Amino acid sequence: MKLPVSTEWLLHCAATLAQLEPGASASAAQLARYFDLPAAYLAKQLQELVKAGVLTATTGPRGGFRLARPASEITLLRIVEAVDGTAGPYECREIRQQGRGALPPEQCQNTCILAEKMAEAHEAWRRSLAGVSLADIIATLPATTPARTRSRLT
Amino acid sequence: MKLPVSTEWLLHCAATLAQLEPGASASAAQLARYFDLPAAYLAKQLQELVKAGVLTATTGPRGGFRLARPASEITLLRIVEAVDGTAGPYECREIRQQGRGALPPEQCQNTCILAEKMAEAHEAWRRSLAGVSLADIIATLPATTPARTRSRLT
Numbered sequence A, B: 001m002k003l004p005v006s007t008e009w010l011l012h013c014a015a016t017l018a019q020l021e022p023g024a025s026a027s028a029a030q031l032a033r034y035f036d037l038p039a040a041y042l043a044k045q046l047q048e049l050v051k052a053g054v055l056t057a058t059t060g061p062r063g064g065f066r067l068a069r070p071a072s073e074i075t076l077l078r079i080v081e082a083v084d085g086t087a088g089p090y091e092c093r094e095i096r097q098q099g100r101g102a103l104p105p106e107q108c109q110n111t112c113i114l115a116e117k118m119a120e121a122h123e124a125w126r127r128s129l130a131g132v133s134l135a136d137i138i139a140t141l142p143a144t145t146p147a148r149t150r151s152r153l154t
């Protein structure tokens, strides 16, 4: 199981935007230069974060992207699920209902215990990522980092 | 991120073998009929469980597969990682070290905080699956299930 390569891009772009002055924004081109990423593809991915309510896109000559809400309210889960969707990695195709061992439908009204345990593991993963916000991430950075970030975002 | 379709097959095959009488085994062909799965491909996948120490392959006319250890010592994690490997879904390609924002190598001796948080989430997932054994799964089945399973595994 693999998350898309762009997951790392968007986590870092969101963490970068969380270091701007209030009200400031950065364009896809600026972010692409900052991380040496393909600008057009990055721009498309940033739009996914807009759709997910993580970023706001502003237009005009100084337009770009900024956080749509306080950094403390944007969790890593929200960013990761904006990139990859909310489905868990395990797919149950109800194999308990096929073949010589097939269980009758009336014994399959509850979720299969194996699918249930796989779903619980996915929930543990989600809870872990839901417990970390961009504000938590920024709080771990050296105090000088945000000023450096802003100065290099050109 | 997706786990292979065969993850469901092998979880169910292992749970099926956990319902046999001590010392009994079942062949790939029997398991394939039981779940209506492609026998040759299933046989290959079962060999992965042998390599992982979950199953033992026995040879001879009544040969087949059986659990390599007590069901209480075989966790869902072990089965899932035998199928899909142990790598987490998130790949850090060190984008913090590239582009205009590149951090100098001396500031990158620790794992990036974002990669660290993604790894923590993967560990939460692993812990969840490591906490469930095949014995736990079998204990949730109706008391009549193992006899039915054995009688249909022909």
Ligand code: FES
Binding pocket: A091, A092, A093, A094, A095, A096, A097, A112, A113, A114, A115, B008, B012
């Ligand atoms: S039937 Fe799908 S996990 Fe059991």
Ligand code: FES
Binding pocket: A008, A012, B091, B092, B093, B094, B095, B096, B097, B112, B113, B114, B115
């Ligand atoms: S450099 Fe890879 S997650 Fe930060």
